[in-house]
Amino acid sequence: MIDKKFRLFGVVSVVDIAIFLLLILFIWLAFQFSTPRNAAAKADGVKIHYTVELQKKEPGFNGKALVGSDLYDSLKGDYIGQIIGVDAVPFLEDVPDPENSIIRRTPVEGLETVYVQVEAMARITDQATLVGPFEILVGKEIYVRTKDFASPGYVVVIDRSGEA
Numbered sequence: 001m002i003d004k005k006f007r008l009f010g011v012v013s014v015v016d017i018a019i020f021l022l023l024i025l026f027i028w029l030a031f032q033f034s035t036p037r038n039a040a041a042k043a044d045g046v047k048i049h050y051t052v053e054l055q056k057k058e059p060g061f062n063g064k065a066l067v068g069s070d071l072y073d074s075l076k077g078d079y080i081g082q083i084i085g086v087d088a089v090p091f092l093e094d095v096p097d098p099e100n101s102i103i104r105r106t107p108v109e110g111l112e113t114v115y116v117q118v119e120a121m122a123r124i125t126d127q128a129t130l131v132g133p134f135e136i137l138v139g140k141e142i143y144v145r146t147k148d149f150a151s152p153g154y155v156v157v158i159d160r161s162g163e164a
Contacts, residue, residue: 045123046123046124046160047119047121047122048119048120048121048122048124048129048131048136048158048159048160049119049157049158049159050081050117050120050155050157050159051115051116051117051118051155051158052115052116052118052142052144052153052154052155053114053115053153053154053155053156054113054115054116054144054152055091055113055153056091056111057088057111057114057151058111058112059111061088061112061114061149062086062088062112062114064146064148065083065086065114065116065146065149066083066086066146066148067083067084068082068083069083069146069147069148070082070146071083071116071118071144071145072144072145072146073134073142073143073145074144074145074150075143076134078133080118080131080132080134080136080142080144081118081119082118082119082120083116083117084119085116086114086116086117087114087115087117088112088113088114088115089113089115090107090108090111090113091108091112091113092106092107093105093107093108115156120136122136122160124160129160136155136158137155137158138155138156138158139155139156140154140155141153141154142154
């Protein structure tokens with residue numbers, strides 16, 4: 001079966017067969033570890049609501065974030081939901097009050113914090129909440145855009161109940 005040159009039936013080298021089998025094993029292991037192994041994952045298409053905080057915006061900026069507008073990640077262009085609500089509050093800044101030895105949060109004239117509520121269909125696992133390929137995570141910096149504006153912000157609230 002194996003000749004003096006370590007060829008099986010005089011045709012194929014045993015080393016070649018071993019390398020081929022190792023390659024097959026490597027490919028199989030790559031697929032095993034790259035696919036989600038979460039049996040508790042909910043199915044695609046769970047409706048989520050999340051809120052993006054946009055700080056230090058000029059008064060009236062919330063008029064650019066129109067309810068019903070599609071929202072995209074401005075870095076990669078991924079669709080990340082539809083705007084369902086917009087609220088604006090005065091931007092607050094920490095200012096020392098030396099007389100009372102405290103720090104006060106005071107509004108800054110001419111600036112607002114805008115909260116954009118977004119609705120999207122997501123895939124939810126124990127590890128991540130994904131809208132398409134984009135991961136929604138509280139505290140994550142996010143660069144959003146519509147046809148009327150683009151701005152950096154942070155995800156501050158996620159409702160993943162699917163019933164919101």
